[in-house]
Amino acid sequence: MTRHSLAAIAALLLIACLSCGPDRVADGPPVRVLAAASLGDVMRELAIDYRAQGGAVEISEGPSGALAVQVRRGVPSEIVVFAGQRPMDELERAGFLEPGSRINLLSNSLIIVVRDTYGGNVTSLADLAERFEGKIAIADPDLAPAGEYAIAALQSAGVLERVQGRLVRSLDVRAATASVSLGTADAAVVYTTDAIGVENIRVAGTIPPETYPEIVYPAAVLNGARDLDGAHRFMEYLKSERASATFRSHGFTRLAAMR
Template identity: 40%
Template sequence: MRALLSLLLLLLAAPALAQERAAPLVLAAASLQEAMTDAADVWAGQGHPRPVLSFAASSALARQIVAGGRADLFASADADWMDEVERRGRIVPGTRAVLARNRLVVVARPGTPDVSARRGAALARRLGGAPLAMADPAAVPAGKYGEAALRALGTWDAVSGRVVRAENVRAALVLVERGAAPYGIVYATDARASAKVRVAGVFPRASHPPIVYPVARLTDGPAAREAEGFRRFLLSRSGQTILARRGFVPR
């Protein structure tokens, strides 16, 4: 009878234990793909459940969260979409923090001329009449930063009609890699992740809002304990070192 009672208690406790050790679901900006994968591998190597990672444009992920999608962590490529999620009451208070920072660059295939230190009509002429690949400026952070930079340099009106609006920054990168566009606007970390393109120009920091990646834990996440542990790891010295290796600027 005692053995039967012990077995019954164990069976009743099993679901709670399984939930406590459930793998957290992390929704992260597409540009975080390599860095977040590295961090998840290291975290799992320390004996934790490996986070399940889902990458897309921050705008798409934020809309998914606002629509009621359940996840544990959200890492956005800008503050605006995190603000929207927070306004909808989907962020656990006190868990929002700056994860990393980035730079905005122009990429091109090898052999394509640089566009560095050019403004206005000179930059527009260098970009030429060919397509310019960038994430959709109407919603995606990388595209919004890109439009702001081109406006600050007096070039947006001349090139906006040739912009190929990709669903996220990695899709814009692929267009340049495949030769569908001679130039593209992406983050410095995206350029670093590709062996098929090179940096043809770096936008001045003052030409666009600071590129800041906030991270926060989401309400109703199914793996709150593990998600909080992974969030703290990302913000720790070890996590920041992993991000820095992929080219992100420390927070």
């Protein structure tokens, strides 16, 4: 009995070994894009469109810190897109970027979301301070840039001190949105892109962009790229009108301005 089940397990594992190895892509490595997790969905949608046009691209997403380490440790890749300037600044200083290839690709904006059952008329941060009693969720400014932007906006509106006691710090901006959706907070200051497709919330108002630092998603070609031409072609595609329509549908604004 024992011998038989041992043999069965060994056979199973052997079969697993032999059948392994996901499908390889033919002719040359695709352009590999390392993208911030918040861009994962839109980048994958674009990759599908790009492939349909005959291009070869693959998206790997992760937290910005992980992406930066991957570049530094020499993971073969062509393009990086971050959700903030800081990791890109560091890579540029350390000499990992193809000179002149860095662009400010996308922008995002801040909004106020409330539970969809909330009947009150809150449209601005000043309203949150004066005509609103509930808890306000933001991303933890120590952990996520979204939190820094929210604090800056509250400061510009001159209401930071008055709402301080009601601020709830979430792990990241997604968690802040989720806390309203799940009812543990009553309002949240989050990215426009976060409210799309989330249940039980509604957008109460937008926050004037001049009251907080510009939210920029930079992109650049890596100088370790295996396929520089392919990388530049995909960058051109990202800047195209076609791609920008997809970005817009996910709530992003395309900048595509040279720095």
